[in-house]
Amino acid sequence: xxxxxxxxxxxxxxxxxxxxxxxxxxxxxxxxxxxxxxxxxxxxxxxxxxxxxxxxxxxxxxxxxxxxxxxxxxxxxxxxxxxxxxxxxxxxxxxxxxxxxxxxxxxxxxxxxxxxxxxxxxxxxxxxxxxxxxxxxxxxxxxxxxxxxxxxxxxxxxxxxxxxxxxxxxxxxxxxxxxxxxxxxxxxxxxxxxxxxxxxxxxxxxxxxxxxxxxxxxxxxxxxxxxxxxxxxxxxxxxxxxxxxxxxxxxxxxxxxxxxxxxxxxxxxxxxxxxxxxxxxxxxxxxxxxxxxxxxxxxxxxxxxxxxxxxxxxxxxxxxxxxxxxxxxxxxxxxxxxxxxxxxxxxxxxxxxxxxxxxxxxxxxxxxxxxxxxxxxxxxxxxxxxxxxxxxxxxxxxxxxxxxxxxxxxxxxxxxxxxxxxxxxxxxxxxxxxxxxxxxxxxxxxxxxxxxxxxxxxxxxxxxxxxxx
Amino acid sequence: xxxxxxxxxxxxxxxxxxxxxxxxxxxxxxxxxxxxxxxxxxxxxxxxxxxxxxxxxxxxxxxxxxxxxxxxxxxxxxxxxxxxxxxxxxxxxxxxxxxxxxxxxxxxxxxxxxxxxxxxxxxxxxxxxxxxxxxxxxxxxxxxxxxxxxxxxxxxxxxxxxxxxxxxxxxxxxxxxxxxxxxxxxxxxxxxxxxxxxxxxxxxxxxxxxxxxxxxxxxxxxxxxxxxxxxxxxxxxxxxxxxxxxxxxxxxxxxxxxxxxxxxxxxxxxxxxxxxxxxxxxxxxxxxxxxxxxxxxxxxxxxxxxxxxxxxxxxxxxxxxxxxxxxxxxxxxxxxxxxxxxxxxxxxxxxxxxxxxxxxxxxxxxxxxxxxxxxxxxxxxxxxxxxxxxxxxxxxxxxxxxxxxxxxxxxxxxxxxxxxxxxxxxxxxxxxxxxxxxxxxxx
Numbered sequence: 001x002x003x004x005x006x007x008x009x010x011x012x013x014x015x016x017x018x019x020x021x022x023x024x025x026x027x028x029x030x031x032x033x034x035x036x037x038x039x040x041x042x043x044x045x046x047x048x049x050x051x052x053x054x055x056x057x058x059x060x061x062x063x064x065x066x067x068x069x070x071x072x073x074x075x076x077x078x079x080x081x082x083x084x085x086x087x088x089x090x091x092x093x094x095x096x097x098x099x100x101x102x103x104x105x106x107x108x109x110x111x112x113x114x115x116x117x118x119x120x121x122x123x124x125x126x127x128x129x130x131x132x133x134x135x136x137x138x139x140x141x142x143x144x145x146x147x148x149x150x151x152x153x154x155x156x157x158x159x160x161x162x163x164x165x166x167x168x169x170x171x172x173x174x175x176x177x178x179x180x181x182x183x184x185x186x187x188x189x190x191x192x193x194x195x196x197x198x199x200x201x202x203x204x205x206x207x208x209x210x211x212x213x214x215x216x217x218x219x220x221x222x223x224x225x226x227x228x229x230x231x232x233x234x235x236x237x238x239x240x241x242x243x244x245x246x247x248x249x250x251x252x253x254x255x256x257x258x259x260x261x262x263x264x265x266x267x268x269x270x271x272x273x274x275x276x277x278x279x280x281x282x283x284x285x286x287x288x289x290x291x292x293x294x295x296x297x298x299x300x301x302x303x304x305x306x307x308x309x310x311x312x313x314x315x316x317x318x319x320x321x322x323x324x325x326x327x328x329x330x331x332x333x334x335x336x337x338x339x340x341x342x343x344x345x346x347x348x349x350x351x352x353x354x355x356x357x358x359x360x361x362x363x364x365x366x367x368x369x370x371x372x373x374x375x376x377x378x379x380x381x382x383x384x385x386x387x388x389x390x391x392x393x394x395x396x397x398x399x400x401x402x403x404x405x406x407x408x409x410x411x412x413x414x415x416x417x418x419x420x421x422x423x424x425x426x427x428x429x430x431x432x433x434x435x436x437x438x439x440x441x442x443x444x445x446x447x448x449x450x451x452x453x454x455x456x457x458x459x460x461x462x463x464x465x466x467x468x469x
Numbered sequence: 470x471x472x473x474x475x476x477x478x479x480x481x482x483x484x485x486x487x488x489x490x491x492x493x494x495x496x497x498x499x500x501x502x503x504x505x506x507x508x509x510x511x512x513x514x515x516x517x518x519x520x521x522x523x524x525x526x527x528x529x530x531x532x533x534x535x536x537x538x539x540x541x542x543x544x545x546x547x548x549x550x551x552x553x554x555x556x557x558x559x560x561x562x563x564x565x566x567x568x569x570x571x572x573x574x575x576x577x578x579x580x581x582x583x584x585x586x587x588x589x590x591x592x593x594x595x596x597x598x599x600x601x602x603x604x605x606x607x608x609x610x611x612x613x614x615x616x617x618x619x620x621x622x623x624x625x626x627x628x629x630x631x632x633x634x635x636x637x638x639x640x641x642x643x644x645x646x647x648x649x650x651x652x653x654x655x656x657x658x659x660x661x662x663x664x665x666x667x668x669x670x671x672x673x674x675x676x677x678x679x680x681x682x683x684x685x686x687x688x689x690x691x692x693x694x695x696x697x698x699x700x701x702x703x704x705x706x707x708x709x710x711x712x713x714x715x716x717x718x719x720x721x722x723x724x725x726x727x728x729x730x731x732x733x734x735x736x737x738x739x740x741x742x743x744x745x746x747x748x749x750x751x752x753x754x755x756x757x758x759x760x761x762x763x764x765x766x767x768x769x770x771x772x773x774x775x776x777x778x779x780x781x782x783x784x785x786x787x788x789x790x791x792x793x794x795x796x797x798x799x800x801x802x803x804x805x806x807x808x809x810x811x812x813x814x815x816x817x818x819x820x821x822x823x824x825x826x827x828x829x830x831x832x833x834x835x836x837x838x839x840x841x842x843x844x845x846x847x848x849x850x851x852x853x854x855x856x857x858x859x860x861x862x863x864x865x866x867x868x869x870x871x872x873x874x875x876x877x878x879x880x881x882x883x884x885x886x887x888x889x890x891x892x893x894x895x896x897x898x899x900x901x902x903x904x905x906x907x908x909x910x911x912x
Contacts, residue, residue, distance in 0.1 A: 033534075036801070042722065046555045048527055052801035053543065055534035056514070069510045073533050083512070090509040093585040097505060123553035131555070143723040180724050180845060187726065187845045230874070230912035231691070261503040262645045263609040321507070340497075342508055381837040383854045385609060385645060385653035386683075388870060390838035390852035412841055414852040414872045444501070444612070465850050465872035465912055 008075065012057070012159045015080045019061065019161055022088050026062040026100055026320075028160040029080075030297055032339040035119060039126050039149040041134040046127055056339040061087040066096035067321075069342040100320040101330050105164035105299060112292040114171040114199030118151040121200050126151075129208060133175060137212035141220040143182040147212060149203070150174050150195070150437040156297065164299025170292045172197050172449070174437035177212045181219035188223035188409060190215050190376040190395065195437040197292045218376065221407050222395035228408040228464055233369045235413075236362050236458050239432035240374025241393060243452030246281060247350050247441065248380040249389040249417050251452070254283075254307050254315075255333070255345040255443075256322030258384050265387040265417055266313060274313045275421030280353040281308040283317055285332065289433035290349030290451025295332065297343040302332035307350075308421075319345050337446035344444055349435070352454030355427025362426045362458045364402040370464060371397040376410055379439075382417070390414035393464075412465040420462060428456035471517060471535065474623040474630050476544065481625060483548045485521035487563045489624035489760070491798070492517050496617040502592050503608055509585075516800050519547050522563070525556040531801030561786030564796075565626045568763040569633070569756040574749035577661045580615050580636045588613055591663070595673040599644055602677035609653070611642035622761045633756045637661055639896060642673060644680040652684025654855065655835070657701070659896050661750055679834075682867050683855055689871035689911055695830030695886065696873065696909040697823060697859070700893040704901040705839050706849055707811065710877045711742075712899075713844035715769055716795075716806045717784035726847045726878060730775045735878055737885035738773040739816070746794060746809030753810040753898030757794070760804050764794040769811075773882070781806040808898060815902040816888030823889050825862035827905050832857040832864060833873070847877040853911070871911045884908040 012029050019027035034054040040047045056073035057080060068090030070083040126149055134147035152172040159165055174195025181188050192215055196202045237245060258264040266274065275281075285293035285302025293302050298320050306314045316326060319334025322345055334343035363371065373396045380391025392412050398405040433453035440449045473490040480488035493516045501508040517532045517540065528551035530543050596608050617636040623629070639659035646652040656676045660666025698706065719725040727735065746754050746764030757763050760782055768776050780788070781796035781804050796804035818826060831853075839851035856868040886905035894900045 038801070045558055046527075047557060048529060048803050049550050049554045050529040050531070050801045050803075051546075051550070052531040053534050053539070054532075055539075066506060067508045069508060070512045071514070072512070073514055073535060075536065086511055090511060090585065094500065094506040094509050094589055096507065098507060123550050127553070127555060146722075182723070187724075187843075189724070189843065189845045230872075230910065258610075261609045262607060262647070263643060265651070340512060340514060342510060344508075379841065381840075381852075383653070383835075383837050385643065385651070386854045386869060388837065388852055388854045390841070390872065392838075392841040410843070412838060412850045412852070412872055414838070414870075416870065445499075463872060463912060465874055 009157065011075060011077060011080060012157060014077055015084060016159050016161065018081055018084055024061050024063040024088065026161055028060050028158060028298065030058040030336065030339055031157040032056060033155040034338065035153045037151040039130040041130045041147045043144060044135050044138060046131060049123060049127065054338065058336065058339040058342065059083045059087045060342055061091045062100055063091040064095040065098045066091050066094045067342065071339050098321050099324045101323040103300065103330055105160060105162050106301065107165040109167040110294050111169040112171055112197045116200035118171065118173050118200045119153060129203060133177065133208035133212045136209035137177060137179055137216040139213065139216050141181050141183060142179055142216045144180040145216065146178040148176045148438065150176065152437050158297060158299040160299050166295045166299045168295060170197060171199050172437045173200065173202055175203065175208055176438045177215050179216040179219040181223040183223045186223050188219050190219040190222060192375050193436050193438050195435055218395055222409050225395065225407040225409050228370060228411050230465055232461050233464050234366050234460050235370045235372050235462055236456055237372045238374055238456055239430065239453050240434065241372050241377065242352060242454040242457045243434065244374060244377060244380050244391050246352055246454060247347060247452045248382045248391050249420055250281060251347045251350040252382045253384045253417055254317055256316040256318035256326055257345040259316050260322050260325040264384045269313050272313055273311050274418060275308055275311040276424045277311045278355055278424050278427045279308055279311050279421050282353060283307055283348055283350050285348045287349045287433055287451065289435065289453065291435040291449040293348040296334045297336040298334040300330050300332040300334060302348055305331045317345050317347060319343055335448050337448055341446045344446065346443065346448050347441065347450050349433055349451035351433050351452055352457065354429050354431045354455040356429050357426050359428060359456055362428055362456055363399055366399045367401055369399045371399055371404055372413065387417045388414065389417060414463050414465065420459065423460040423462065424457055425460050426458035430455045471515065473621050476519065476540065477623050477625060479544055480519065480521050483544055484523060485548060486524055487522040487625045489520040489563055490517065492621040494619040498615040500588050500592060500613045502611050504596060506589065506592060518798065518800050519543060520803060521547050521551050522560060523548065523551040525560040526551045526554040527557050527560060528554060529801055529803055559787050563624045563626060564760040564762050564782035564792065566792065567627050567631060567761045570747050570763045570765065572747050572749045572754050572756050574661055575754055576634050576636055579662055579664060580638055583615060583663065591669050594669045595642060598670045598673040599677040602674055603646065603681055605648050606644060606646045606677045606680055609643045609645045611640065613640040614638060624761065627761055631757055631761045635755060637752050638663055642676055644676045646680040646684045648681065648684045650684045652680045652682065654680040654683055657896060659752060659894065686867040686869040689853055689856060689868045691912050694909055694911055695827045695905065695907045697827055697830065697832045697903055697905045699832065699834040700891065700901050700903045701895055702833050702836050703904040704895040704897060704899040706842065707813065707901060708897040708899050709840045709842045710844050710847060710849055712808045712811060715778050717778045717780045717788060718805055720778050721784055721787060724845050726845065727775060731777065733775060734773045735775045736770055736773040736881045739887065740770060740773050740881060740885065741814040742770040743768050743812050744779060744795065744808050744810065745812055748810060751810040751894050751900055752896060758796040759798040760796040762792045762794045762796060764809055767793045779806045779808060811899045813901040815890050815892050818887055818889060820889045820891055820903055823887055823903060823905050824859055824864060826887060827859050828862050830859045831868065832859050849877050850874045873909055873911050875906065875909045880906045880908060
């Protein structure tokens with residue numbers, strides 16, 4: 001077993017000096033310390049108190065037009081040198097013709113804001129909050145309830161051969177809840193969560209008992225509700241849902257590695273109209289309500305990237321390799337799940353800018369349609385090459401002649417990337433961005449935390465799954 | 470190397486009434502490529518999971534910082550957390566039944582000997598064969614992976630360390646045809662032996678040919694159809710909807726539509742499904758489960774009748790029965806019951822005969838979003854990305870788009886047409902034929 005005789009920063013610097021001697025085009029070292037706690041309560045009782053602790057270093061070497069990556073969680077210089085040698089050997093064997101962008105690098109230490117360290121709070125206090133929230137949701141008509149309290153601390157240090165020296169600490173907390181309702185052979189489940197890049201003060205401030213009880217009440221109503229009618233409808237999507245639509249329908253297709261490899265339907269479309277003039281889409285690393293990505297995992301500052309401006313495609317999300325391939329700026333979107341994985345192009349906080357319409361104005365001229373809600377939705381998926389996307393919708397409402405009518409059950413919505421955003425004909429003046437400490441976005445086997453959101457948005461024509469009538 | 474039994478004893482000395490320790494040593498080798506190789510990952514990591522009960526108070530800690538000082542700190546911490554926790558009233562104790570089932574072919578030394586040069590040649594073969602199909606077809610993305618897992622397990626009752634090792638290879642390619650219109654297609658490969666299980670040239674040519682076909686796909690028309698789900702699609706739907714429903718956890722927690730359905734007809738009488746963790750060539754097979762219990766063959770559905778659920782030791786004790794050897798765990802969570810290898814018994818028709826039997830309908834070969842289906846109600850929903858029209862018993866035009874919906878239990882009970890002879894094993898630990906079903910809505 002190794003004994004850490006030098007501090008991790010000294011170890012990284014020693015590793016970097018070792019990489020320098022290899023005479024490679026580029027190399028980086030990424031140290032990560034990660035702590036994650038979950039308090040899992042089911043049907044009124046504590047099911048499990050669990051904790052994960054990870055620490056390790058990822059090593060990346062770029063040479064001969066190819067990347068090599070390895071990592072170690074035995075933190076001594078011998079094991080680090082072995083990982084570096086392995087990454088070097090891979091880059092040497094698998095020669096390629098890729099290149100990386102030149103850039104200006106910086107040194108910075110940055111930490112997300114919090115008042116109370118969640119890992120300093122006693123287990124008893126955390127358990128009490130989770131159990132009370134869970135019990136509050138056990139109302140008549142509910143069959144099963146699950147509550148999870150999630151707490152995360154993530155510290156990353158990125159040291160690169162071209163001079164970047166970045167340290168980022170993020171504290172992140174939240175609570176999730178699932179209510180399952182049953183009536184006359186029908187079952188409906190509704191899930192929701194609230195998370196924030198903050199400390200224990202966020203958990204103390206929220207009324208979790210109302211949060212979970214409201215979800216149970218919604219599940220009980222939803223189990224009695226009809227399925228929506230299947231077909232193409234005019235809809236208003238709430239900010240939770242519009243964030244998901246953007247993330248799936250557009251965000252992935254704007255990822256530079258997918259664009260350069262030909263896996264995105266947005267390839268060669270810069271300057272073209274890809275959405276209606278009401279649509280402006282931003283990817284931004286630090287924004288209220290979102291996850292905290294001031295720098296990416298290559299040490300690039302995460303810029304405020306305008307992806308779509310008034311319906312016209314303006315840019316892609318990029319990292320060192322994809323920026324070079326596409327001949328555009330690095331946007332700071334090279335992100336890795338952890339020290340065991342190399343950075344790939346990922347979204348950070350992907351959202352639509354608000355417009356100027358009230359909610360009433362958005363629904364007033366809808367004769368027949370739906371007010372689609374994200375609460376209770378379970379995510380989505382996109383085929384960026386075929387241009388098809390789909391995502392779940394939580395219990396929602398029917399709209400008739402400009403008025404909100406009855407609740408309908410959860411369903412899915414799907415469409416084609418290049419069609420859907422052209423159908424946006426109204427954008428609300430509100431804005432909400434959210435993130436989750438319980439999940440994130442998956443790509444190439446890596447999950448990273450993301451944020452997404454926007455205002456209420458009206459879409460003239462979208463395919464709603466449901467019952468054929 | 471970490472001695473898991475020694476840590477069990479330390480946890481007991483610190484105050485655990487029961488303790489369980491697992492160590493994984495994993496090698497993950499992955500080469501990502503498009504037209505050429507882009508990223509290569511090769512790493513070996515050790516992870517340790519501790520679980521203790523202090524009376525009926527449970528805590529779990531997963532550790533990837535494996536310095537001896539940190540392990541010592543986590544031993545202290547987990548006892549503190551467990552003491553502070555409230556009791557799990559259902560706790561019946563850790564697993565006490567240990568053993569190894571004979572599972573052949575689960576570890577193949579051939580994969581340890583694969584060199585970087587070998588992998589480079591395999592990838593070159595795939596890319597070249599894609600080009601051979603048509604000059605305007607190219608590889609947009611792909612990966613080739615080798616995974617090796619060593620698993621050491623001990624608990625307060627095991628007396629010795631149980632050890633098992635598995636390895637496999639796999640990957641996918643995603644191909645784009647840039648002809649009059651853009652066509653795409655992707656497919657996966659998986660197995661224990663590259664030499665026996667994988668022909669990279671044949672595999673990549675098939676994917677390329679389909680990408681060309683889908684460059685002329687038109688949109689699917691709404692309606693109610695007879696559908697054939699190609700085996701990989703059928704597999705992912707069953708994994709998302711059926712597998713969670715037969716877990717003893719969802720049964721006990723009342724989140725399954727199969728509560729109180731043992732002995733009743735849930736599917737057509739031509740359908741039988743088993744869970745079998747003992748067939749080594751399938752991914753998911755293993756000698757013992759994640760709490761040391763031997764794996765077995767379990768009949769879940771026989772001629773349409775539900776026979777049993779899948780248990781780990783927690784739910785077996787709770788429901789007064791025996792574990793079926795189906796415990797799966799994450800690094801920082803207690804084991805939970807899930808399928809080892811779910812096998813949907815094949816039918817007696819070749820796929821072309823099944824297509825003839827359907828006559829008119831849609832042959833769905835790729836979907837997205839099927840995992841958004843609802844295992845609590847059995848409601849299936851998925852968005853079609855690649856399909857073919859079936860007309861007069863033959864495959865006709867390629868199709869794309871449309872959301873399909875059905876209820877798994879309704880449609881497989883009342884509208885099941887048949888299953889193909891051909892089966893396929895998928896990375897989701899399921900072996901499944903292509904399945905034909907009537908009355909599926911497409912919007």
